[in-house]
Amino acid sequence: MPASTSKSPRVAVLADSDTRWKWGALTAHRLVPGGRLDGHLLRGRATPTPRQLGEVDEAGVRPDSVTEVTAAEFLATMARERYDVVVLALVGGGVQAMLHGLTHAWRGRERRPVVVTGYVGVVYEKVTDGLLLRHGADLVLANSRRDAERFRAVYEGVGVDASAVVEVALPFLGGAPYRPADPYTVVFAAQPSVPAGRADRAYLLERLVRHARRHPDREVLLKLRSRPGEHTTHVEELPYQKLVRGLRPPANFRLVYGHMGEVLDRADLLVTVSSTAALEALHRGVPTAVLTDLGVREALGNHHFVGSGCLVSWDQIDAGRVPVADPRWTQRNGVAPGDAYGTAFDAARGRIAALLGGAGPGVIAPYYDARTAPGYVPGLLARYHLGVDGVPLAGAPRADRPSGPVRQVVRRAARGAYRHGVQRVAPVVRRLGEL
Structure with missing residues (x-):
């Protein structure tokens, strides 16, 4: 090239x-x-x-x-x-x-x-x-x-x-093929905005904690996308870190961060609503459960997995069901198993x-x-300070302006204020509007 x-x-x-x-x-x-x-x-x-x-x-x-x-x-x-x-x-x-x-x-x-x-x-x-x-x-x-x-x-x-x-x-597919771990490890891949409501998120968290209590011999991990104060592609108004307070989860339940690939290295079952982590798990051959508890709906994104063989409920997981993915579905939906990924x-x-x-x-x-x-x-x-001809508008941030420490502090403060508004003020305003 x-x-x-x-x-x-x-x-x-x-x-x-x-x-x-x-x-x-x-x-x-x-x-x-x-x-x-x-x-x-x-x-x-x-x-x-x-x-x-x-x-x-x-x-x-x-x-x-x-x-x-x-x-x-x-x-x-x-x-x-x-x-x-x-x-x-x-x-x-x-x-x-x-x-x-x-x-x-x-x-x-x-x-x-x-x-x-x-x-x-x-x-x-x-x-x-x-x-x-x-x-x-x-x-x-x-x-x-x-x-x-x-x-x-x-x-x-x-x-x-x-x-x-x-x-x-x-x-970002890849990693070692699935091998059973000891202890058996269940990973729930959380998403910042799916589901969005407090009741739905609290329900999923409560079921995950309940699963940990039902299976004390298992390690149950809540894989989070971001730490408090960080933001991801989608706004997270109700972080699971806050919702877990007061639940008193058992000792075999933990919050984990970091690279998804490292978490999947020790996973025996990946559970999610519709996270892309499901495709990473399926690529490795890790058993993958896409939850139906809140319905199979376009708003949740789990409708994407219709026909995959992965749709199950927490009740079925608690009862011991382990989903088996349909290879015809995985081939059409980007899982790229085996040698196919090398030429993708x-x-x-x-x-x-x-x-x-x-x-x-x-x-x-x-x-x-x-x-x-x-x-x-x-x-x-x-929105990006451009005119219809692609020329930066008057007043757009100048390209030749140095990014000094004062500007960096102001930017960090502005982002912090935005996050405070999204995660604390906005939910309160919405609740007041519902009264």
Whole structure:
């Protein structure tokens, strides 16, 4: 794969949360093995903490640099620096804004980088909206055959080119195949926003604690995505750390953090509502239970697992049932067992090599612009301080402004205030509104 200004290819990743940073960095590593990796973290409520960034290091990928940026700062860097591949690991609106911004930043350049985007995990909501916001990237990665078929159908349905859709797999699958542990270990993979309500979250936690009491010979782990004060891709208003207070769980119940792969190394049963961790467990052959206690509903995302053989209730788990995944389902849904994972990124790497080796990628042409969506695009871009032409708006954070200690303290304080509002003030206001 040719490089623009260095001996090895250069890859830039722009991410807006810890999970998207993990997906973006590992995807870049899979797509351009051995390339220089520069991480850019979009400043906002969910900017990853050093501990969260360390989980990517634990997964075996060490970026050459990591910088916190605003949208304007990132676009200025893209206009100034030469990269071969740019991975946009962002929410759909962020991808759309950057596509317009990069069009302006690279205007007049003879060759531009290949732009790649995709999804962090299971795609179960806002499928059409999210896909159209990502249209315009050179590669839109689909984590399974099922997703690739759905993505192409959406693009073809609105009359745009669907050739950017490339089937791959989740970049963080892997690890040692399942082997029974001693003691038998049950892991519940918590999610920040699924379910969202206090009663539902308290119910799941109570059932997990009850399972630990029923099986004192087992180790029961509650795997949490973030520590208190940290944020993830989705806002967590009711952290399990707070809900567990007062339950007095038994000694064989513990809260754990860190890299999911390390937790799965000792898991005999992975339990979740709809976490992407289920796919990681299934890839390894770890028995996986997707809970039906709160219903099988689109709002929960567990409808994605219909046909998998993994849908069970806590009552069935307590009674000793161990789900067995249907191999036909796993093959269509990105689990990529055995040797299939080793070649999952070959097509994407081939597409990138062809674009860089030929005449280069053409002009970025998103489906959404001022002509197709005049009531949508301007407001969407304005959230990132961009005009409809992709030019930073007056008053946008300046790219040449140094990030001194005062600005860093103010940013940390602002993020802390936001988190306090989300986790403490907002639930109280909602409860008052229900009186």
